[in-house]
Amino acid sequence: METFKKLKQFYWPYKSWLLWSLFALLFVTGITVVYPIVLQVTIDKVIIDGQYSWIPYISAIFLVLMGIKAVATYFHQYLGDYFGIKAVYTLREALYKKLQRLSFRYYDNASTGDIMSKLTADVDGFRFFLSFGFSEFIRIVLLITVSLSVMFYYSVPLALVTMAAMPFLIVVVFRFDRRVHPAFRKIRKSYGKLNTRVQENISGMNTVKSLSREDFEVERFLNRSDHYRQTYIATSNIWAKFFPLMEFIGNVCVVALLAFGGYLVTTGELQLGELVAFFSLVWYILGPLMNFGFVINLFSQSKASGERLLSILEEDEDIINAPSAKENKLKGSVSFRDVTLTYPGEEERALSHITFDAPAGTTVGLIGATGSGKTSLTQVLTRFYEPESGQVYVDGKPVEEYDLQQLRRNIGFVLQESFLFSTTIKENIAYGNPLATESEIIDSSKRAQAHEFIMDTPYGYDTLLGERGMGLSGGQKQRIAIARAILVDPAVLILDDATSAVDMDTEFKIQMALKEVMSGRTTFIIAHRISSLKHADEILVLENGEIAERGKHEELLTNGGIYQRIYDIQYKDKEKIMKTSPR
Numbered sequence: 206m207e208t209f210k211k212l213k214q215f216y217w218p219y220k221s222w223l224l225w226s227l228f229a230l231l232f233v234t235g236i237t238v239v240y241p242i243v244l245q246v247t248i249d250k251v252i253i254d255g256q257y258s259w260i261p262y263i264s265a266i267f268l269v270l271m272g273i274k275a276v277a278t279y280f281h282q283y284l285g286d287y288f289g290i291k292a293v294y295t296l297r298e299a300l301y302k303k304l305q306r307l308s309f310r311y312y313d314n315a316s317t318g319d320i321m322s323k324l325t326a327d328v329d330g331f332r333f334f335l336s337f338g339f340s341e342f343i344r345i346v347l348l349i350t351v352s353l354s355v356m357f358y359y360s361v362p363l364a365l366v367t368m369a370a371m372p373f374l375i376v377v378v379f380r381f382d383r384r385v386h387p388a389f390r391k392i393r394k395s396y397g398k399l400n401t402r403v404q405e406n407i408s409g410m411n412t413v414k415s416l417s418r419e420d421f422e423v424e425r426f427l428n429r430s431d432h433y434r435q436t437y438i439a440t441s442n443i444w445a446k447f448f449p450l451m452e453f454i455g456n457v458c459v460v461a462l463l464a465f466g467g468y469l470v471t472t473g474e475l476q477l478g479e480l481v482a483f484f485s486l487v488w489y490i491l492g493p494l495m496n497f498g499f500v501i502n503l504f505s506q507s508k509a510s511g512e513r514l515l516s517i518l519e520e521d522e523d524i525i526n527a528p529s530a531k532e533n534k535l536k537g538s539v540s541f542r543d544v545t546l547t548y549p550g551e552e553e554r555a556l557s558h559i560t561f562d563a564p565a566g567t568t569v570g571l572i573g574a575t576g577s578g579k580t581s582l583t584q585v586l587t588r589f590y591e592p593e594s595g596q597v598y599v600d601g602k603p604v605e606e607y608d609l610q611q612l613r614r615n616i617g618f619v620l621q622e623s624f625l626f627s628t629t630i631k632e633n634i635a636y637g638n639p640l641a642t643e644s645e646i647i648d649s650s651k652r653a654q655a656h657e658f659i660m661d662t663p664y665g666y667d668t669l670l671g672e673r674g675m676g677l678s679g680g681q682k683q684r685i686a687i688a689r690a691i692l693v694d695p696a697v698l699i700l701d702d703a704t705s706a707v708d709m710d711t712e713f714k715i716q717m718a719l720k721e722v723m724s725g726r727t728t729f730i731i732a733h734r735i736s737s738l739k740h741a742d743e744i745l746v747l748e749n750g751e752i753a754e755r756g757k758h759e760e761l762l763t764n765g766g767i768y769q770r771i772y773d774i775q776y777k778d779k780e781k782i783m784k785t786s787p788r
């Protein structure tokens with residue numbers, strides 16, 4: 206119940222639809238119980254007592270009731286569905302918004318397939334209970350209560366005999382629920398994992414094909430698929446035993462009814478029509494009781510789904526936004542004071558006591574071995590991760606005091622591989638600045654050296670890109686990303702290995718484009734090649750998360766440290782250098 210209570214804010218505002226649906230249900234159930242009563246009257250009064258003149262009246266009443274029942278069923282069903290779909294619409298929106306707010310710490314451990322199945326299958330599972338399961342539960346309770354009342358009215362002893370089977374049925378239902386709930390949770394989990402497998406396989410299709418691992422991938426998929434199959438079969442096994450058992454108990458009850466009821470008719474304590482009515486009524490109790498298992502099943506499924514949805518909604522937002530007065534444009538001076546970062550769940554520090562100043566408009570070069578902390582340094586600046594100690598300032602103000610969106614809008618990224626969406630080139634360029642005009646988009650593309658090749662594509666700026674920019678070369682994607690950064694016009698620019706994935710000719714074009722975008726901005730160049738950052742105002746050489754050396758290119762070339770060694774490897778006799786050990 207806790208799960209439903211926590212999710213109440215999403216469905217309770219629409220309760221009036223549910224209440225109207227339940228109101229219609231009252232008519233449906235009431236009229237259903239009239240059937241056996243009509244049967245009893247027809248047998249006892251019309252047939253046995255010979256009151257044939259009643260037939261037209263009984264038929265007319267019956268027809269009217271059926272008409273009302275049809276209309277009531279329509280409203281019950283339609284309004285119930287309306288209630289469910291309205292509720293999960295808000296729920297889906299809240300989940301999606303939360304996913305946009307969650308920090309990288311969450312995504313580091315989450316798998317896309319699992320999130321996808323939460324947003325689709327689990328949301329739908331929850332909706333089904335809201336739309337159908339809950340009112341089915343009410344229908345069952347109503348039907349049992351009304352049927353029992355009619356039974357007690359006809360014959361108290363016979364009603365008591367009928368009820369004798371109920372405790373057994375209830376025990377079976379509850380024992381069943383205890384087993385089936387964990388089983389359904391397993392199914393959902395297994396389904397999420399299956400989704401993850403497919404999603405990762407499709408995203409990594411390049412790697413799979415180039416390493417000829419198709420068979421291995423099929424094998425891995427089959428393992429997951431088999432796990433899903435087995436979990437499903439195990440659950441079906443629990444499920445399949447339920448109905449026969451319930452029906453058996455029900456039939457024992459019917460035999461008792463036949464024996465005792467028949468006896469009461471022969472002694473004259475019960476009329477024949479009443480006994481016949483009892484036979485219908487008893488199935489109005491047994492049928493819903495059996496269905497009770499199905500409703501419990503729905504409830505279990507939706508509870509399991511609800512728990513999974515809550516796991517997103519209740520996820521800690523560790524990066525707290527401080528909505529502040531939005532200053533216009535930032536100038537872009539950056540200062541780090543004694544910044545130390547350890548990623549969640551890691552033991553080693555990614556950054557250790559980093560201190561430096563980058564006045565507005567200057568360029569900082571970051572170089573060092575892989576894993577030395579270059580990217581991490583920029584992650585702290587954008588607040589993708591929070592440092593455990595120390596402070597980062599932009600324009601003299603701690604980064605936590607900025608509105609996150611404002612801070613990040615002022616920091617532009619060009620990554621080694623920038624993500625392109627499967628929309629038009631134009632929309633991709635304007636992604637960070639959707640209000641940009643056509644001429645601004647063209648201007649930024651020209652400055653990014655991208656205009657020419659864009660015009661060569663079939664529909665120019667309106668050409669649709671494939672998923673992740675399929676159909677463009679690495680260098681072309683990169684220049685679109687640069688055009689995107691120019692259009693955002695950030696005060697701080699981060700170029701993370703922006704030219705490492707392209708050939709020399711393209712690198713030259715990209716360097717020209719970058720020069721254009723760097724002017725007047727504080728720029729961080731992360732690079733492995735010295736040629737990319739030798740003009741920086743200050744170069745920070747990182748080693749194991751610490752600044753091992755700092756200075757200008759010329760200064761670092763003569764101090765005999767790491768930078769000089771990298772330079773020598775890249776520009777002098779590589780083999781000779783590699784033979785000597787580093788100092």
Ligand SMILES: Nc1ncnc2c1ncn2[C@@H]1O[C@H](COP(=O)(O)OP(=O)(O)OP(=O)(O)O)[C@@H](O)[C@H]1O
Nearest residue numbers: 313548551555573574575576577578579580581582
């Ligand atoms: N999201 C993360 N979660 C946990 N550890 C991380 C995460 N990102 C980076 N690390 C670890 O932090 C350290 C620094 O990584 P970082 O990406 O900053 O290095 P880098 O110098 O940019 O490397 P490269 O040149 O390969 O891009 C590495 O040991 C890395 O494994």
